Amino acid sequence: MTPTLHPAGDRALVLELGDRIDAETNARIIDLADRLDAAAWPGVTEVVPTYRSLLVGYDPVILRGAELEARLMALWDSRDASPQAAGRLWKVPCLYGAGVEGDLDDLARLKGLSTDEVIALHSGAEYRVYMIGFAPGFAYLGGLPELLHTPRLRVPRQNIPEGAIGIGGQQANINSVAGPSGWRFVGWTPWRIFDPGAPDPFLLRAGDRVRFVPVSADDARDIAARVAEGALRPTPENAAP
Amino acid sequence: MTIEIHSASPMLTVQDAGRSGLRRFGVSTAGPIDPDAMALANALCANPPMAAALEFAGPGCALRSDTAIRFAVAGADCDIRVGDRRLASGESHVLAPGETLRLGAPQGAVWAYLALSGGLDMAPVLGSRATHLRSGLGGVEGRSLRPSDRLGLGPQADAPCLRLERPLKGTNLRDLHSGPIRLILGPQSARFAPETLERLLSEPFQITPQRDRMAMVLGGVELPATGGHDIVSDGTVPGSIQVPGSGLPLVLLAESQTTGGYPKIATVASVDLPRLAQMPVGASVRFALISRDEGEALWIAQQRQRDLILGGLIPKAPATLSSELLLSCDLVGGIAAPREITGTDLDLAEDPR
Numbered sequence: 001m002t003p004t005l006h007p008a009g010d011r012a013l014v015l016e017l018g019d020r021i022d023a024e025t026n027a028r029i030i031d032l033a034d035r036l037d038a039a040a041w042p043g044v045t046e047v048v049p050t051y052r053s054l055l056v057g058y059d060p061v062i063l064r065g066a067e068l069e070a071r072l073m074a075l076w077d078s079r080d081a082s083p084q085a086a087g088r089l090w091k092v093p094c095l096y097g098a099g100v101e102g103d104l105d106d107l108a109r110l111k112g113l114s115t116d117e118v119i120a121l122h123s124g125a126e127y128r129v130y131m132i133g134f135a136p137g138f139a140y141l142g143g144l145p146e147l148l149h150t151p152r153l154r155v156p157r158q159n160i161p162e163g164a165i166g167i168g169g170q171q172a173n174i175n176s177v178a179g180p181s182g183w184r185f186v187g188w189t190p191w192r193i194f195d196p197g198a199p200d201p202f203l204l205r206a207g208d209r210v211r212f213v214p215v216s217a218d219d220a221r222d223i224a225a226r227v228a229e230g231a232l233r234p235t236p237e238n239a240a241p
Numbered sequence: 242m243t244i245e246i247h248s249a250s251p252m253l254t255v256q257d258a259g260r261s262g263l264r265r266f267g268v269s270t271a272g273p274i275d276p277d278a279m280a281l282a283n284a285l286c287a288n289p290p291m292a293a294a295l296e297f298a299g300p301g302c303a304l305r306s307d308t309a310i311r312f313a314v315a316g317a318d319c320d321i322r323v324g325d326r327r328l329a330s331g332e333s334h335v336l337a338p339g340e341t342l343r344l345g346a347p348q349g350a351v352w353a354y355l356a357l358s359g360g361l362d363m364a365p366v367l368g369s370r371a372t373h374l375r376s377g378l379g380g381v382e383g384r385s386l387r388p389s390d391r392l393g394l395g396p397q398a399d400a401p402c403l404r405l406e407r408p409l410k411g412t413n414l415r416d417l418h419s420g421p422i423r424l425i426l427g428p429q430s431a432r433f434a435p436e437t438l439e440r441l442l443s444e445p446f447q448i449t450p451q452r453d454r455m456a457m458v459l460g461g462v463e464l465p466a467t468g469g470h471d472i473v474s475d476g477t478v479p480g481s482i483q484v485p486g487s488g489l490p491l492v493l494l495a496e497s498q499t500t501g502g503y504p505k506i507a508t509v510a511s512v513d514l515p516r517l518a519q520m521p522v523g524a525s526v527r528f529a530l531i532s533r534d535e536g537e538a539l540w541i542a543q544q545r546q547r548d549l550i551l552g553g554l555i556p557k558a559p560a561t562l563s564s565e566l567l568l569s570c571d572l573v574g575g576i577a578a579p580r581e582i583t584g585t586d587l588d589l590a591e592d593p594r
Contacts, residue, residue: 006427006428006429007425007426007427007428007508007533008427008428008476008477008478008481008505008508009425009478009480009481009508009509009510009511009533009536010425010508010510010511010533010536010537010539010540011478011511011537011540012476012478012508013533014427014428014475014476016428016475019472019473020473021473033265045261045262046261046262046264046265047262047265048264048265048476048499048500049265050473050474050475050476050500051473051474051475052473052475053475053476054476055264055475055476055477055478057264057478060537060540060541061540061541061544064534064537065533065534065537066533066534131474131500132265132266132267133267133474133476133498133499133500134267134498134499134500135267135375135376135498136263136266136267136268136376136378137266137267138267140474176267177376177377196366196367196378197366201266201367202266202267205265205266206265
């Protein structure tokens with residue numbers, strides 16, 4: 001893996017590691033982002049890890065692009081040879097069949113499966129948060145079982161609720177804010193993925209792992225009530241290493 | 242201390258410096274489309290340059306204040322009236338309680354700014370008061386302002402009404418039509434054939450009506466990507482020129498998505514992005530290439546020049562106002578300015594300096 005550097009204007013640059021989606025490349029990008037955060041160089045304004053590239057924003061008054069490139073390459077060269085430790089694991093409660101009425105049944109029909117089979121496939125997989133983007137807290141999840149890969153709808157639907165758990169192509173997601181979407185939705189979580197008023201507003205970060213745990217309607221209602229009261233703050237299964 | 246909105250354009254929003262460092266969590270900056278214009282309006286009110294102020298486009302707006310405040314308008318030119326008095330831009334004025342301030346539709350450019358002494362005050366969301374319409378964050382409930390919205394003001398600085406030492410061309414810190422919009426190639430320029438890059442730099446593009454705080458679509462020239470119009474989604478910045486399958490370039494602005502799956506042929510130089518975003522629909526625009534180093538140098542120089550201009554504001558017409566009158570323009574404690582002061586605005590507007 002050899003990075004290439006590209007200017008994104010005069011206040012940001014991009015370090016690219018090829019143009020493929022795979023967990024190892026993504027882990028390398030996230031590792032570099034974490035080490036760049038830890039370095040806290042004056043003049044760095046944004047650190048945005050994506051599937052296979054890292055966008056770094058800077059203020060040229062404090063730090064020039066050429067200097068940042070040199071430092072970034074030195075930081076890349078000082079990476080560990082050993083692969084990454086696993087990211088935080090979130091067991092996200094999911095009320096299957098909720099979120100968008102009828103979508104789970106439609107998907108099962110489309111695939112020639114029972115809804116229970118779809119639920120077993122979807123909740124049996126472990127997903128990787130490749131990146132956060134598009135909207136506040138919106139996580140792009142890889143690891144959707146191939147049997148569930150489904151094209152997006154041609155016409156996006158309006159007003160998909162916050163917490164809806166969806167499938168778009170070969171990716172999965174949790175809707176972090178309500179809004180229009182062309183994805184199909186198999187369930188709904190009572191957790192808040194994005195809570196602008198919370199001390200830690202974004203639940204997920206790139207590199208995290210996600211599993212969906214089926215819950216009953218009663219349990220989902222109970223969790224939602226405790227989240228609303230502020231009595232329940234979701235925690236990961238394992239602390240970050 | 243509150244203001245009340247009486248009429249509003251659909252694009253009347255609260256803005257401040259915006260949110261920094263949150264693109265990795267999917268939150269773009271928001272903040273003003275033309276930061277220099279907002280900084281000027283604020284400085285004229287003796288506010289910090291990025292104090293929360295109002296941004297508007299399209300039809301104008303009207304508002305009242307329950308206390309005497311100073312205000313200033315910058316950015317696109319527009320008709321400024323308090324009661325039946327017509328006032329000048331590029332300087333601050335007093336708005337007394339009970340008076341209605343009416344701002345007309347921006348002319349010649351798109352985005353205008355109204356700053357109020359003390360700055361708008363409301364609880365910040367994710368560290369900023371800037372309205373992010375697309376994400377529904379900040380300002381008032383994350384939305385455009387509506388009639389009868391009430392907004393609080395912060396404590397006012399002890400300062401007189403101010404004006405620019407020398408008038409600017411228009412009310413902008415820069416001339417809209419001062420040469421081509423400069424670009425830095427990349428990050429995905431390699432997806433485009435050399436003749437397409439040549440077209441980008443030689444043919445005129447048109448400003449289309451498809452525009453908002455998120456992005457603006459340019460028309461007139463198609464830029465096919467020989468490498469395809471889909472990339473593995475990666476990070477974007479304000480100024481990124483995305484080229485979707487239509488071939489028509491899309492320039493991202495303050496409220497853009499933080500990541501995108503279209504190739505980005507080039508990025509607008511930071512010094513020229515507000516100038517491009519201020520161009521009215523139908524305007525013709527040409528692009529010219531510069532290096533990243535040149536872009537950075539221009540930015541650094543422009544920041545310095547901006548600080549000089551904002552640091553060099555002077556009290557309005559010191560020769561014609563007695564010190565007693567100047568003192569009475571000091572509004573700390575909510576002393577309403579006497580009519581003599583507010584009444585001089587019309588004369589100052591006609592001063593040929």
